[in-house]
Amino acid sequence: MKTVIRAFFRTLRIVLGPVMLLKERLTHPTGVKRAPEAQASVNQQCQSLALYQFSTCPFCIKVRQEMRRLSLPIEKRDAQHNAANREQLQQGSGATQVPCLQITEPNGQTRWLQDSAAIVAYLRERFAAPAA
Numbered sequence: 001m002k003t004v005i006r007a008f009f010r011t012l013r014i015v016l017g018p019v020m021l022l023k024e025r026l027t028h029p030t031g032v033k034r035a036p037e038a039q040a041s042v043n044q045q046c047q048s049l050a051l052y053q054f055s056t057c058p059f060c061i062k063v064r065q066e067m068r069r070l071s072l073p074i075e076k077r078d079a080q081h082n083a084a085n086r087e088q089l090q091q092g093s094g095a096t097q098v099p100c101l102q103i104t105e106p107n108g109q110t111r112w113l114q115d116s117a118a119i120v121a122y123l124r125e126r127f128a129a130p131a132a
Contacts, residue, residue: 017056024061031071039071042127046074048104051119052089054080059116060099066120070127074101 034042051067051074053060067074077085079098086096093100093112101113101122113119 013056020056020058020061024065027065029065029069031068034071042071043073045127046072048106050075050077050102052077052079052085052093052100052102053098054078057098062116063099063101063119063123066123070123072123072127 049072051060051063053063053076055078064076077088079086079089079096079100089098089100090096092102092110093114095114097114099114099116099119101119103111103113103122105111113122
């Protein structure tokens, strides 16, 4: 019975994965427009961030959509198919839960932020869109 249940969910992921990726591409949000100097500053700040994610995880899609909305060029690291990234995630955060945002502070310390809602809140607070 356990094998049947696993096969069912694996088939479900295989079928729904491409649909979720298509939906993400079709509902691509428009990014925030900043002055070139402001965007350069944001780009510099984003170099200290990395998102560990799975391509078809709905929570990862939510975070990626918010990154697009805020025009954030954060490095995305595949923790599903890349064993080295998965190992870094396990070593750093203590789990392989995605999405997980690695934040390297100016003093060199690294923080790991898990949970899509917490990541989105952090990104909105740190990179809030300029008032129109």
